[in-house]
Amino acid sequence: MKNFTIYLAALFCLLASKMIGQDTFEKRAKAIALKIETITKEEKAALKAEVASVNAQLENGTISEQDAEIKKNTLAQARAINIESRVANEQELLKNLVQEQVDGKIKEQDSTKRYSLFLWGHKVIDGEKTVEKEEKRTTSQFVFAAGLNNLVTDGKVEDSDFRFLGSHFYEWGVTYNSRIAKNNNLLHAKYGFSVMYNNLRPTDNRSFVVNGNQTNLEVNAREIKDSRFRNVYLVAPVHLEFDFSGKTQNEEKSFFKTHQSVRFGIGGYAGINLKSKQITIFEEGDFKSREKVKGDFNTSNFIYGLSTYIGYKETSLYLKYDLNPLFKDNTVKQNNVSLGLRFDLN
Numbered sequence: 001m002k003n004f005t006i007y008l009a010a011l012f013c014l015l016a017s018k019m020i021g022q023d024t025f026e027k028r029a030k031a032i033a034l035k036i037e038t039i040t041k042e043e044k045a046a047l048k049a050e051v052a053s054v055n056a057q058l059e060n061g062t063i064s065e066q067d068a069e070i071k072k073n074t075l076a077q078a079r080a081i082n083i084e085s086r087v088a089n090e091q092e093l094l095k096n097l098v099q100e101q102v103d104g105k106i107k108e109q110d111s112t113k114r115y116s117l118f119l120w121g122h123k124v125i126d127g128e129k130t131v132e133k134e135e136k137r138t139t140s141q142f143v144f145a146a147g148l149n150n151l152v153t154d155g156k157v158e159d160s161d162f163r164f165l166g167s168h169f170y171e172w173g174v175t176y177n178s179r180i181a182k183n184n185n186l187l188h189a190k191y192g193f194s195v196m197y198n199n200l201r202p203t204d205n206r207s208f209v210v211n212g213n214q215t216n217l218e219v220n221a222r223e224i225k226d227s228r229f230r231n232v233y234l235v236a237p238v239h240l241e242f243d244f245s246g247k248t249q250n251e252e253k254s255f256f257k258t259h260q261s262v263r264f265g266i267g268g269y270a271g272i273n274l275k276s277k278q279i280t281i282f283e284e285g286d287f288k289s290r291e292k293v294k295g296d297f298n299t300s301n302f303i304y305g306l307s308t309y310i311g312y313k314e315t316s317l318y319l320k321y322d323l324n325p326l327f328k329d330n331t332v333k334q335n336n337v338s339l340g341l342r343f344d345l346n
Contacts, residue, residue, distance in 0.1 A: 032142075080234040231275075232275050272302055318341060
């Protein structure tokens with residue numbers, strides 16, 4: 001994954017640092033996250049209006065039920081592509097921001113300043129007085145996750161046909177966290193939208209070849225420098241989260257906060273396949289060629305699975321497992337599994 005190391009290193013720096021100078025980085029990252037959230041809301045609203053128009057045509061009898069379903073699926077995929085395209089600009093801004101942070105180009109604020117605002121800590125400091133700000137019952141987070149990716153064959157990943165360290169996944173999106181009970185901070189409903197990138201790198205000079213309704217790994221006639229198979233999904237994850245942050249007490253009242261202690265989430269996700277692509281790099285002498293092939297590769301059009309995470313504050317260990325097979329008609333069913341780190345940034 002391009003720039004994977006930069007993203008991961010910078011996010012570790014963000015979590016480890018306690019310096020006031022980090023406010024500038026956090027504020028700019030928060031602005032990008034809010035922009036991504038706005039884009040998602042706009043596209044969802046537009047899709048809702050388009051689907052309503054199709055339903056009106058169906059009720060008027062101008063189109064059949066089958067044509068209506070085809071139109072709705074086409075509109076949903078078009079809006080998903082719009083989201084990916086529009087968010088790509090914000091992703092570039094985020095990449096540049098992270099690079100600035102890694103290079104030390106973001107100027108730190110003066111730590112002797114009397115007035116400062118901790119946007120992500122939910123604390124306002126005014127001279128000697130500290131005032132706690134209560135979180136809303138529903139909060140939003142920018143989610144970024146990355147790690148290892150592979151296929152489960154016959155219930156195991158041992159002796160895999162794919163490189164363990166070379167095959168990876170990453171995911172970004174926006175989630176909402178709603179406290180279920182009014183006066184108890186333990187249970188939360190966590191839901192939102194994410195874009196998932198699942199990458200597989202075959203071993204032994206192989207790549208995927210489509211033979212009718214079967215998609216198989218085959219050895220290439222030429223020597224391969226690198227082979228990567230990528231699937232991109234737009235999904236709606238839903239989790240029940242157990243947050244042990246408890247409550248904060250001051251002289252006047254109690255406050256409920258999230259992401260202050262150990263968290264555990266269990267749930268699942270469902271969505272659509274935006275695209276499948278295979279990238280093959282050949283190297284012959286002084287010449288290097290790069291081949292990109294896009295198509296459905298007989299992959300499943302829809303994705304659904306189970307996921308869970310456990311961690312402390314914003315950082316969690318994250319596990320995902322697709323219940324649907326990667327290739328819908330293959331004789332041997334193979335399901336995608338991912339394990340990595342997840343960051344939920346308020």
